[in-house]
Amino acid sequence: MTRLDVFEERPSERQLLTEAVKGQVKLLGRTPQLVTADAGYYAQTHEGALQEMGVKRVSVPNRNTTSADRRKLE
Helix, strand or coil: CCCCCCCCCCCCCHHHHHHHHHHHHHHCCCCCCCCEECCHHCEEEEEEEEHHHHCCEECCCCCCCCCHHHHHHC
């Protein structure tokens, strides 16, 4: 059985993505090749941290994207 985290106060989705992926790595014993989530999880720090962990593709849209290159990536 796995442990579920319970929070005193509900955190913003934006705070959870990197730790959620770390939990999956610990549980499954490998780094995912792809991580995707909705825009509520977007933070530039997550994108960099996940890439440093070895995730090859990170697909989390940025609500404030204006760059055509960024939109293509998303």
